[in-house]
Amino acid sequence: MSEQTKPEVRTYFGWQVERVAFMFGMSGPRVLMLGAASLLAVWPFTVADLLFGVIVWPIAAITIGLAFFRVRGRTADEWISGYVSYQLGKRRDLHKFASGALAPDASPIIDTADLETEAAEEEAASDAEPITAQHGHGPGRKRKRADLPGVLAPIEILEDEFPDGTPIAIVHHRIDKTFTAVARITYPGLGLVDTDRREQRVAGWGGLLAGLCTEGNPIIRVQAFQRLLPESGAALRRWHLDHVDAEAPEVTQAITEGLLSTATLATSSRESFLAFTMDARRAASAIRSAGGGTRAASTVLARHVISLTASIGGADLAVQSWLQPRELAEVVRSAFTPNMARSLAERREAADMGGLEAGIDPVLARPASAEARPGYYLHDGSASITYWVYDWPRSRTYSTVLAPLLGEGQHRRTFSMHHEPLGPRKAEKEVMKERTARSVAVRMRQRTGQIVPEHEQAALDRAAQQDVERANGHGLVRFTGLITVTVTDFDDNSEASHRELEDAAAALEADAAAARIEVDRMWNTQDIGFAMSALPLGYGLPKARWSQ
Numbered sequence: 001m002s003e004q005t006k007p008e009v010r011t012y013f014g015w016q017v018e019r020v021a022f023m024f025g026m027s028g029p030r031v032l033m034l035g036a037a038s039l040l041a042v043w044p045f046t047v048a049d050l051l052f053g054v055i056v057w058p059i060a061a062i063t064i065g066l067a068f069f070r071v072r073g074r075t076a077d078e079w080i081s082g083y084v085s086y087q088l089g090k091r092r093d094l095h096k097f098a099s100g101a102l103a104p105d106a107s108p109i110i111d112t113a114d115l116e117t118e119a120a121e122e123e124a125a126s127d128a129e130p131i132t133a134q135h136g137h138g139p140g141r142k143r144k145r146a147d148l149p150g151v152l153a154p155i156e157i158l159e160d161e162f163p164d165g166t167p168i169a170i171v172h173h174r175i176d177k178t179f180t181a182v183a184r185i186t187y188p189g190l191g192l193v194d195t196d197r198r199e200q201r202v203a204g205w206g207g208l209l210a211g212l213c214t215e216g217n218p219i220i221r222v223q224a225f226q227r228l229l230p231e232s233g234a235a236l237r238r239w240h241l242d243h244v245d246a247e248a249p250e251v252t253q254a255i256t257e258g259l260l261s262t263a264t265l266a267t268s269s270r271e272s273f274l275a276f277t278m279d280a281r282r283a284a285s286a287i288r289s290a291g292g293g294t295r296a297a298s299t300v301l302a303r304h305v306i307s308l309t310a311s312i313g314g315a316d317l318a319v320q321s322w323l324q325p326r327e328l329a330e331v332v333r334s335a336f337t338p339n340m341a342r343s344l345a346e347r348r349e350a351a352d353m354g355g356l357e358a359g360i361d362p363v364l365a366r367p368a369s370a371e372a373r374p375g376y377y378l379h380d381g382s383a384s385i386t387y388w389v390y391d392w393p394r395s396r397t398y399s400t401v402l403a404p405l406l407g408e409g410q411h412r413r414t415f416s417m418h419h420e421p422l423g424p425r426k427a428e429k430e431v432m433k434e435r436t437a438r439s440v441a442v443r444m445r446q447r448t449g450q451i452v453p454e455h456e457q458a459a460l461d462r463a464a465q466q467d468v469e470r471a472n473g474h475g476l477v478r479f480t481g482l483i484t485v486t487v488t489d490f491d492d493n494s495e496a497s498h499r500e501l502e503d504a505a506a507a508l509e510a511d512a513a514a515a516r517i518e519v520d521r522m523w524n525t526q527d528i529g530f531a532m533s534a535l536p537l538g539y540g541l542p543k544a545r546w547s548q
Contacts, residue, residue: 011396029077097149160298180538204315213475326359336367372527386529391518427476482533
């Protein structure tokens with residue numbers, strides 16, 4: 001009997017922190033700080049007054065330290081700019097949001113003629129295909145627009161159809177000129193499968209992203225979104241009502257009712273989504289061929305997401321449905337107003353019995369009120385804290401490394417991964433830039449007789465391996481991760497509520513440490529972090545600064 005060797009479990013490594021390439025890997029503000037420090041350092045020599053140096057040299061040293069020293073992944077200029085931006089917005093009350101009857105304009109109804117004027121202005125300002133307001137509306141007909149807070153204000157939810165007539169929601173960002181479709185997915189997971197099957201699923205996900213790394217591909221972002229939330233128990237109660245025996249003993253019925261009433265406290269559910277974002281400027285010719293306007297752009301996006309169905313299935317991800325406008329509005333509203341999740345779930349279950357239509361009107365896909373604080377975000381009686389992943393594991397990891405973050409928890413938690421596939425030319429440029437920088441650093445040390453540190457040699461080897469993989473057809477992807485934890489029934493004036501919120505944040509940080517990732521609380525930008533992390537709208541992954 002021959003001995004069978006177990007297959008080696010594959011590990012993953014090689015992600016790199018994106019560097020700013022304005023000058024010597026530093027941003028513009030850091031270069032200015034370094035320049036100011038240099039001037040201060042030589043000033044006493046130019047005036048021949050070394051006693052003056054006793055005053056300015058400590059200032060220069062502090063400035064140099066601020067230019068190079070990082071605190072939790074961010075430099076001093078990034079901390080300062082975030083703080084100043086928040087304080088300026090606070091002075092103008094931009095950190096607060098009120099909608100509905102509390103809003104200054106309680107009727108966000110816009111005529112299509114106004115939108116066509118806006119589109120004409122956009123066309124004059126850029127060479128991109130104009131985006132007009134002709135999506136499913138006749139001449140002179142009015143259309144409502146959702147009143148969303150902060151950076152989400154330019155977003156509107158449109159409706160289109162697949163070729164078979166199935167409705168689909170399209171998220172249109174009027175400023176970025178992007179269109180996003182969101183799919184609700186189910187997946188079997190990785191933890192309880194054998195090694196071969198696990199690697200096959202991970203390779204399938206890699207194949208999906210690699211398929212988007214083509215030159216000029218209009219799909220510019222992919223958001224993988226998952227949230228863990230308390231189970232409403234609506235489906236369980238509906239099943240119980242449909243199958244209960246009227247002749248069952250009263251004691252049995254009482255016990256069952258008691259268990260069902262506490263189901264929301266003992267169970268939780270997961271919701272997973274994939275959001276695909278298309279750039280209208282990259283798809284300008286296809287949109288023009290389809291007739292132009294938002295309806296044509298929606299049609300082009302629907303065509304692309306249909307072609308992605310096979311690749312999604314290759315990763316063992318099953319598309320349960322492409323969200324319709326009312327379904328997407330329900331997902332957004334339940335994130336802003338978690339206490340509505342139970343009633344919306346019950347309404348969804350009752351819709352099959354002839355009740356009210358499931359979901360909500362897209363106009364209501366917003367909070368009633370919200371306020372951004374430096375360290376957390378208040379929204380409809382709840383509070384959320386958002387983190388971004390600024391450092392991924394520095395050693396080789398398994399595909400299940402993020403399991404601690406996605407495990408059961410006492411509070412609502414969402415995790416978003418934003419991916420930006422790069423075309424072959426852009427990927428070659430980035431890889432060669434990294435390889436050249438690493439090679440120069442190693443050669444300079446060798447020429448000066450210094451010992452080359454192992455981490456620099458390892459970085460050079462990784463860059464060379466990455467170049468080989470790129471030449472063999474692999475793709476390069478920019479990505480970032482964000483995590484949000486939400487505490488419902490939050491009282492801003494209660495010390496107990498603040499303690500509960502900080503405990504939830506501490507639990508998230510502990511889980512992040514178990515996953516071997518470094519997270520940073522998004523101080524002074526919690527409202528932006530919530531929009532990027534807690535909503536599957538494809539909004540996130542900021543543009544590279546001077547490095548692309």
